[in-house]
Amino acid sequence: MIPAAFDYVSPTSLDDALAALAEAGDDAKVLAGGQSLLPILRMRLNAPEKVVDLGRIEALRGIRDGGDHIAIGAMTPYSDVVTDALVQEHAGLLAKAVETVADPQIRHRGTVGGALVHADPAGDVGAPVLALDATMVVVGPGGERTVGAGEFFRDLFETAVGDGELLTEIRIPKHTGWGSAYEKFVRVSHQWSIVAVAATVRLEGGSIAEARVGLTNMGSTPLRASAVEQALVGKGLSDLESACAAAADGTNPPSDLNGDADYRRHLAAVLTRRAVQRAMGG
Amino acid sequence: MTRITVNVDGVSCTDEVEPRMLLVHYLREVVGKVGTVVGCDTSNCGACTVHLDGRSVKSCNVLAVQADGHDVTTIEGLSSNGELHPMQAAFHENHALQCGYCTPGMIMQAVDLVTENPNPSEEEIRVGLEGNLCRCTGYHNIVKAVAAAAGSMSSERTEAR
Numbered sequence: 001m002i003p004a005a006f007d008y009v010s011p012t013s014l015d016d017a018l019a020a021l022a023e024a025g026d027d028a029k030v031l032a033g034g035q036s037l038l039p040i041l042r043m044r045l046n047a048p049e050k051v052v053d054l055g056r057i058e059a060l061r062g063i064r065d066g067g068d069h070i071a072i073g074a075m076t077p078y079s080d081v082v083t084d085a086l087v088q089e090h091a092g093l094l095a096k097a098v099e100t101v102a103d104p105q106i107r108h109r110g111t112v113g114g115a116l117v118h119a120d121p122a123g124d125v126g127a128p129v130l131a132l133d134a135t136m137v138v139v140g141p142g143g144e145r146t147v148g149a150g151e152f153f154r155d156l157f158e159t160a161v162g163d164g165e166l167l168t169e170i171r172i173p174k175h176t177g178w179g180s181a182y183e184k185f186v187r188v189s190h191q192w193s194i195v196a197v198a199a200t201v202r203l204e205g206g207s208i209a210e211a212r213v214g215l216t217n218m219g220s221t222p223l224r225a226s227a228v229e230q231a232l233v234g235k236g237l238s239d240l241e242s243a244c245a246a247a248a249d250g251t252n253p254p255s256d257l258n259g260d261a262d263y264r265r266h267l268a269a270v271l272t273r274r275a276v277q278r279a280m281g282g
Numbered sequence: 283m284t285r286i287t288v289n290v291d292g293v294s295c296t297d298e299v300e301p302r303m304l305l306v307h308y309l310r311e312v313v314g315k316v317g318t319v320v321g322c323d324t325s326n327c328g329a330c331t332v333h334l335d336g337r338s339v340k341s342c343n344v345l346a347v348q349a350d351g352h353d354v355t356t357i358e359g360l361s362s363n364g365e366l367h368p369m370q371a372a373f374h375e376n377h378a379l380q381c382g383y384c385t386p387g388m389i390m391q392a393v394d395l396v397t398e399n400p401n402p403s404e405e406e407i408r409v410g411l412e413g414n415l416c417r418c419t420g421y422h423n424i425v426k427a428v429a430a431a432a433g434s435m436s437s438e439r440t441e442a443r
Contacts, residue, residue, distance in 0.1 A: 001323050008284060008301030008347055031348075038343045039325055041302070051301065055348055079337070103413025105328060105391065108337040109344065189412045190326070 003041035010053040014060070014139060014168065017052055021164050022141055024050040030166065031055070032075060032114025035106045060113070060168060063087060069135075072170045074113025079104070081112055091172045093180035093200040093212075097128040100184045100196075113167045116152070119159050119221070121254075122192040126153060126222030127214030128182065131198045134172045140165035153221035175212075178202045181278035183271040184216070187258065193217050194258045195267040197225075197247070199275035207236045211276065218251040218268055228272060237282040240273050247272035286350035290315060291359025299346045305339075306330040308346035309356060317357040317386050321415075328414035331387035332356045338394035340413070357386035360393070368438065369393050372431035373424070380418035388414050392428045400436050404429065 006029075011017040021028055027049035031037055040046050054060060060075035063084045070086045081087055082099045101107055101115075101124050115125040116136070134149045138161055147160045154160060161167050184196040196216035202209045211232040213225040227250075231243035248265035255261045283298040290313050297312050309315040309332065318341060321329030325343040332341045333355040341354075360367040366374065369389050379385045388411065395402060395410035402410060407428045408421070416424060 002304070002307075003302040005300065005302055008345075010347070010350075031345075034345070034348070035325070035343055038304075038345070042304075042323070042342075053345075053348065103328070104394065104410060105331055105338045105340045105413045106325070106343070108334075109339050 001042040001044075003038075004044055004047035006041075006048055007050045008053065009050065010056045012056045012058075014057060014166070017054060017057060017166060018139065018141060018164070020050070020052045021166070024052065026163065028052055030117070032117070033077060033109045033111040034114075035102070035110035036114070036118050036120065054166070066171060069171045069173050072112055072172065074116075074167045074169060075111050076113070078107035078110050078112065078115075082107065090174040090176050091128075091132055092178070093128045093132060093175070093182065093198055094125075094172065096180055097124045097182040097184075097196075097198050100124055100182060100193075103190050112170060116170065117159055117161050117167050119153055119157050120192075121156060121220055121222065122194075122217040124182070124184065124193060124196060124216060127196065127198040127216040128200075129170060129172070129214075130222050130224050131200060131212040131214035132172050132175060133212070134170050136160070136167055137169040137171065138165050139168050144168075146171075150224070156220040175200055175202075178210075179279040179281055181275045183275040183278070185267055185271055195253070195264050195271060197268065197271040197275040199272065199279045201232070201276060201279045203280060207234055208232045208276075208280070213247070213272060213276070215247065215251065215268060215272075218248065218253045218264060220252075223251060225268075225272065232276060237277065237280055240276050244273040244276060245269050284347050284350075286347055288313075288346070288349045288351075289353045291354070291356055301345065301347050303346045304342055305332070305334075305344040305346050305349050305354070306341035308349075309341060309354070312346075315356045315358050319383060319386055321383065321387070326413075326415065327384070327387070328391060329384050329387040331390040331414065333390060333394065336397075338391050355390075357390060360389070367393070368434045369396070369428070369431040372427040372434065376423050376427035376430055378420070378423040378427035380416075380420045384414060384416045384418075388416065388424055392424075392431065395428065396432045396435055400432060400439075402428070402432055 029048035031053040180200040198214040215223040248268040253264035321327035
């Protein structure tokens with residue numbers, strides 16, 4: 001399978017990338033790590049006139065300490081995120097979720113920013129980013145703006161990043177000392193999440209002081225289980241079941257060959273309990 | 283057409299390619315590195331795995347133009363001076379192949395795995411190879427070979443010190 005022909009540019013600066021996008025208009029596609037885009041092009045589900053490759057913009061790569069947050073360049077590959085000491089210390093949930101993405105080869109190429117803008121609801125980056133209250137930095141012809149993770153995901157494959165704009169950085173508030181776990185349910189290795197739950201908790205004296213829970217593939221976007229987060233406050237390891245039972249409330253999960261919507265609602269409650277339990281060290 | 287220069291198995295190659303050309307097709311059809319094979323063509327099977335700047339990638343899921351200015355190592359570049367790489371030798375000794383189609387990709391991913399984790403457990407080997415499919419289902423000997431190669435690669439490092 002060979003993609004349809006396209007023009008290719010590989011700018012080395014953000015300004016040049018924005019200029020290339022502005023010039024190409026609607027018919028341009030942004031290439032980040034390409035691990036979702038290339039299969040789409042090969043299957044000819046999309047045939048852009050122009051591909052703008054961000055791979056040569058060094059400024060978009062790397063992870064730095066931003067004081068109260070860590071800042072992850074949008075073009076940082078998954079494999080760097082998994083092994084990064086800052087991520088492990090201050091946003092352990094993200095490292096654990098990203099470690100489950102696809103396979104090692106794909107984690108070497110695929111990028112966190114590319115995955116977020118692609119916005120596949122079965123992808124594993126959205127839920128932890130949402131649960132960790134990240135802020136996205138978006139740059140366009142009009143300059144730079146920031147978008148909270150809660151406003152970032154609009155719909156299936158649709159985000160707040162508009163035409164001619166680029167996601168440049170993901171800022172994650174430090175969750176130092178929080179326990180975390182990502183429970184991903186798949187039938188075979190290397191599969192997209194049927195459902196997954198991202199949970200991170202801050203404990204005080206063995207019970208939960210604060211909890212954050214994100215859901216993967218329970219609707220057209222990653223979702224936050226806010227009611228569960230509230231219900232978990234004050235709970236210990238032995239009384240998680242009832243607090244997690246409502247994980248699927250208000251969700252509209254898909255039905256497909258891997259499971260119908262009711263099955264996914266059931267999974268969401270079970271996986272939430274397991275994720276919170278593991279996040280607590282239990 | 284776009285002019286690219288890629289260092290393939292230690293040799294600098296400069297060619298005019300269409301931007302849509304996949305790295306695996308560039309390696310096979312332009313450079314002649316037919317040791318790297320196309321398996322599924324959907325980025326699932328890992329048969330086309332090569333190293334790009336020392337890290338394993340699926341070469342059916344990278345454009346040739348993305349490799350411009352970078353180093354690629356294929357299965358054909360692993361041996362040196364006629365000596366098999368320890369991973370190749372271990373696959374041979376442990377009969378870690380049946381039809382052999384997945385072998386180039388398995389070996390390239392296994393080398394990456396052992397480079398990142400010099401003493402992998404059986405579980406870590408199995409997880410580290412999850413992006414490589416053997417449709418003969420000959421995984422058992424593949425895992426044995428990777429464990430054996432990890433041992434010989436680590437004793438080589440000790441001797442080199």
